[in-house]
Amino acid sequence: MKKRMLIDTAMLLTFLLLLDYRFVHNKGHEILGILFLVLALIHNRWNLSWYRSLLRGKWTKQRLFSFLVNLVLIVSFLTVMVTGLSISMTVFPFHPHMSFRINGLHQAAGFFMLLSVGLHLGLHWNAILPRLQRSLSLKKSKVLTWGNRMLLLIIVSSGIYFSFDYHVASHLLMLSARGTRSLFSGPGWFLYGHLMIIGLYAAVSYYGQKLLQRR
Template sequence: MTVLLLLIMDYRFTGNAFHEIGGVVLFLLFIFHNVLNRRWYKVFFKGRQILSRVLMTLVNLLLVVTMVTVFVTGALISATVFAPLDIRSRSLFVHDLHQGAAFASFILIAIHLGMHWKMLMAKLKNWLHIDASSLGWVLMSRIISIVVIIYGIYASFTNDIGEKLLMQRVFMGWGEEPSLWRFLLDYFAIVGSYVGITHFLLGLLRKVKNGNFTTQTMLHKKAANPK
């Protein structure tokens, strides 16, 4: 889904027809993904609501809202797929809302991946038979992560991601012709930066939590066994 979203982020590269068809396919894949993971909704209010779980729930719910917004606004401004329904809106606000929701979905998908990155990397290492404890792998993964995060942050500013999220910039499609390879490099780096930062912050949160748990356990033991 992430790759397809990248392909349709700027229709100047693909044309409007592919942009709209790709958007419909993306939304169907999103629905299919949620159907496959419907168990998450069944246990929504069950179990202990720890901070990491609350954050993941918030991201997932926001992602559902933004994806539905992208699809609805996309249908309202459609010039191809939904054109026969004669529901097209000429409002610039609807265009800007479509763009803002699309970029919000883009960022939320990256954060969602970051929250599951440990599990995804474990599967990848097992599939490729990578020794995760080797010094070479550790150094290479750390260097690549740092480079991607730094460049992704830089690309976020040079591509005005903040303005697009806040709908402070008119609908994409006007201005100078962009470079496809620069676009792909920048946006893959932006995804990678959010994945990396999310993964790092969750790891830090777990360490703080485990540290507090260890400290509390030691205090309980001392209180139970005073010298």
């Protein structure tokens, strides 16, 4: 279980660094992409039981929601990898001229991954939270409960703000994302902003799943 948490954490950090193209530059972006592919293959190897279970059991609304989230994540991941390979300029320089359409699709798929990674984390938050509390030696209390609520408020509000600040909708629709420059520049703010966007969609998934359980 510790190995799985380590791999999953490494995947998340690598993914956030991959998004920061301006600071890792093309060579770093492509090398990190290979690292992310290796980590993703390990992650899927350890979760083959999920693929085997698709043809078994009853399909509830909650299960269908989980399947659709994972489907979007898988399709966007494959799209990122295939398009990334076709426009590679450093590690696999197969094509001397980069196609702007493929580059746009590569970016759009990356942002679909950003949202679906958040949704995917939300699906498994009930399993993740106890491990975090154990690793940090936190015991359930009223203070911790109120702390969690305040943290949720910060994540959701920050996620909404940075979704507009980084023109997420424009990237998803492959539209021009020109606009005012972000007030929060630099790699630290970039990583924080995109982590908050992931947290926003994790909250959407987590509470959406709870809503489906009641119906």
